Amino acid sequence: MATSLKNIIVVGGSYVGRATAQELARVIPTTHRVLLIEPHSHFNHLFAFPRFAVVPGHEHKAFIPYTGIFSPVPGCSDLPTIIQARVTSVKQNYVKLDREWQGSSQIPFAYLAVATGASLSEPGSMKYDDKLSSIQYLKSHQENVKKSKSILIVGGGAVGIQIATDMKEYYPEKDVVVVHSREHLMPLFHSKMHDLVKKRFDELGIKLVTGSRVVVPTNGFPTDGSKFEVHLTNGSKLTTELVILATGQTPNNSLIKDLTPSGTESLINPENGFIRIRPTMQFLDKKYPNLFAVGDIADTGLHKAARPGSAQAAVVAKNIQALVEGREPQEHFSWSPRAIHLSLGLKQNVKFRNPNVAEGQTEPSINMSEDGHEDLGVERAWARMGVSVDSPWRYHL
Numbered sequence: 102m103a104t105s106l107k108n109i110i111v112v113g114g115s116y117v118g119r120a121t122a123q124e125l126a127r128v129i130p131t132t133h134r135v136l137l138i139e140p141h142s143h144f145n146h147l148f149a150f151p152r153f154a155v156v157p158g159h160e161h162k163a164f165i166p167y168t169g170i171f172s173p174v175p176g177c178s179d180l181p182t183i184i185q186a187r188v189t190s191v192k193q194n195y196v197k198l199d200r201e202w203q204g205s206s207q208i209p210f211a212y213l214a215v216a217t218g219a220s221l222s223e224p225g226s227m228k229y230d231d232k233l234s235s236i237q238y239l240k241s242h243q244e245n246v247k248k249s250k251s252i253l254i255v256g257g258g259a260v261g262i263q264i265a266t267d268m269k270e271y272y273p274e275k276d277v278v279v280v281h282s283r284e285h286l287m288p289l290f291h292s293k294m295h296d297l298v299k300k301r302f303d304e305l306g307i308k309l310v311t312g313s314r315v316v317v318p319t320n321g322f323p324t325d326g327s328k329f330e331v332h333l334t335n336g337s338k339l340t341t342e343l344v345i346l347a348t349g350q351t352p353n354n355s356l357i358k359d360l361t362p363s364g365t366e367s368l369i370n371p372e373n374g375f376i377r378i379r380p381t382m383q384f385l386d387k388k389y390p391n392l393f394a395v396g397d398i399a400d401t402g403l404h405k406a407a408r409p410g411s412a413q414a415a416v417v418a419k420n421i422q423a424l425v426e427g428r429e430p431q432e433h434f435s436w437s438p439r440a441i442h443l444s445l446g447l448k449q450n451v452k453f454r455n456p457n458v459a460e461g462q463t464e465p466s467i468n469m470s471e472d473g474h475e476d477l478g479v480e481r482a483w484a485r486m487g488v489s490v491d492s493p494w495r496y497h498l
Contacts, residue, residue, distance in 0.1 A: 106132065106134040107132060107133045107134075107211040108136050108208060109212045109214075109421060110135075110138060110196060110208065111125070111136070111138070112196070112215050112217055113138075113139060113217040113218060114141065114167065114183070115218055117397070118139065118216030120414035120415075121414040122170070125421060126172075126181045127418070129418075129425060134181060134182065136210075137184070138187075138208075139186075140186060141231075142164075142185055142232055144167055144170075145226070146165060146482050148477065149476075150224050151224065151263040154239055155267045155268045157247075159475070159476040160236050162483075163239070163479070164232040165483050166486070170183075185230075186199060187199040188356050191213065191356050191392070193388075193389060194209055194210065210391075211391065211425075213393065214392075214421070215356070215395070215399075218352075218353055218398055219353060220353055223242075224345070245343055246343065251276040251277075251278075251328070251340070251341045251342050252275060252278070252343045253278045253339060253345070254279045254345045255348055256347035257287070257298075257309070258349075259287070261347035262279070263445075264345060265277055265279050265307050266305060267447060269307050270305060270446040277306075278308040278339060282313065283311065284311050286298050286299065286311075290441070290453065294453055294465070297469075298443075301445045305446065310333070310339075313334050313335040314333065314334040316333065316334060324343070326343075327342065329341070331344060350397070351374070352373070353398060354374055354398065357376065363388035366386070375398060375401075376394035376398055378393075378399050380434060381430040381432065381433060382413060390424075393417050395414055395417050396410035397410065403434075403439075412435070416432045439455045450469075450470055451468065451469050452466075452468040483495075483496075
């Protein structure tokens with residue numbers, strides 16, 4: 102369908118991509134429209150995956166329709182559009198899709214924001230694009246956990262910690278071991294984070310092995326429920342019935358592989374895989390002033406989390422608005438100390454923020470509470486997505 106509107110594309114509809122599209126929809130003039138391109142049929146509430154991979158009965162609540170994220174814009178008859186597709190390549194003025202939309206697999210744009218984030222091992226993220234398949238995966242994972250008497254979790258980051266504490270509290274009779282390659286859990290946080298998590302592990306009876314890596318077989322670990330040996334790089338062995346990988350993040354940067362830099366410096370930081378940017382969130386390479394990166398995929402040096410990413414979304418929207426109006430982008434993303442809201446079992450959770458060294462702080466902010474809900478208060482996430490839950494069946498949308 103032909104249109105005179107100029108496209109502003111956001112690639113990736115997770116927390117930060119959604120926020121970027123919403124911010125853009127509020128500020129751009131009626132000469133432009135927002136297109137949010139996302140391969141998943143539903144918003145994936147990633148924060149709930151560690152819990153729902155262990156605790157049954159709530160898995161369908163982690164996938165929320167996108168239908169409510171945009172509100173009508175005064176004076177504009179066209180709502181922003183959500184396109185369920187995967188961007189395979191970004192060019193300077195158009196994107197390529199893995200399927201056709203309105204008769205073409207190419208969509209031109211005036212401006213584009215890459216918000217593709219990073220991928221985690223399942224169950225930290227889902228490999229399926231539809232709700233039903235993802236629900237079935239979580240149910241299958243729950244069954245594997247239920248039937249296993251001993252479970253080894255590889256990785257002592259946020260996902261591994263949450264899975265371990267949920268699992269040991271829900272199934273106190275199980276033997277749960279966490280293997281972490283560093284000496285301290287959550288090493289990018291103040292050392293008191295390690296101390297409080299270790300204290301919680303001790304309370305629940307979770308065994309912690311640090312300073313060694315798990316040797317992952319080429320064909321993966323068995324899932325048939327039988328006991329098997331897991332080899333560590335320090336030469337020791339552990340026996341378990343189930344291994345859950347909760348290691349690292351892989352930046353989703355392949356879609357800009359066809360862009361050529363203006364000089365010898367890559368568009369991607371080779372040390373971490375993130376897209377190099379300016380303080381305005383534009384690509385660092387001035388050959389691409391209309392391209393932005395936001396959230397986890399952007400090489401900001403900040404903590405990869407939804408809160409700082411949402412602040413970056415507002416920066417991108419204001420700077421694209423400036424370009425549309427013929428002005429130079431002036432908004433810069435700001436530094437903030439690393440922070441996290443981390444569950445430590447079915448009820449207990451902590452809000453932890455590193456000290457703000459710029460303000461002379463030396464101690465972290467720690468706020469422990471026991472106000473958790475088994476479904477993590479997921480109704481609030483649905484409300485933020487513009488979908489009211491006035492009946493339990495709404496969770497099945």
